[in-house]
Amino acid sequence: MALADITIANGAETPVNQVFSYVTTQNGKVIRSNLTRTPDLPMTLTIGHTKAKVRGVQVDSHLWRVDNSVMDADGVTTRYANIRVMVDCDPAIYTDGLADDLAAFVRNYFTSANTRLWMKGSVG
Numbered sequence: 001m002a003l004a005d006i007t008i009a010n011g012a013e014t015p016v017n018q019v020f021s022y023v024t025t026q027n028g029k030v031i032r033s034n035l036t037r038t039p040d041l042p043m044t045l046t047i048g049h050t051k052a053k054v055r056g057v058q059v060d061s062h063l064w065r066v067d068n069s070v071m072d073a074d075g076v077t078t079r080y081a082n083i084r085v086m087v088d089c090d091p092a093i094y095t096d097g098l099a100d101d102l103a104a105f106v107r108n109y110f111t112s113a114n115t116r117l118w119m120k121g122s123v124g
Contacts, residue, residue, distance in 0.1 A: 020045040
């Protein structure tokens with residue numbers, strides 16, 4: 001079902017499943033929230049699809065985004081982070097093989113080690 005809960009394991013040493021439940025639709029994007037989190041520390045998953053122009057060509061644009069919040073060491077300030085994956089694809093060239101290749105590039109590059117380096121400013 002399109003609006004069913006989505007469960008994704010986090011990157012903890014012992015992974016914990018995070019369950020995202022539908023809360024709203026905004027601007028054509030479905031927003032789900034981890035309802036076990038307190039309101040002051042939200043964690044959301046956004047998935048959306050739009051049409052866009054890239055280099056003058058109409059493309060299908062797809063967004064997957066997780067927003068997370070963490071309490072600062074001061075115990076008062078909420079800090080935020082997110083990660084986004086965006087695909088823009090000319091529908092004239094879409095194939096399952098192309099989708100599989102793009103998914104593999106993301107999956108195979110964004111290991112924990114590479115993501116840590118990348119978030120510290122590495123370009124390699």
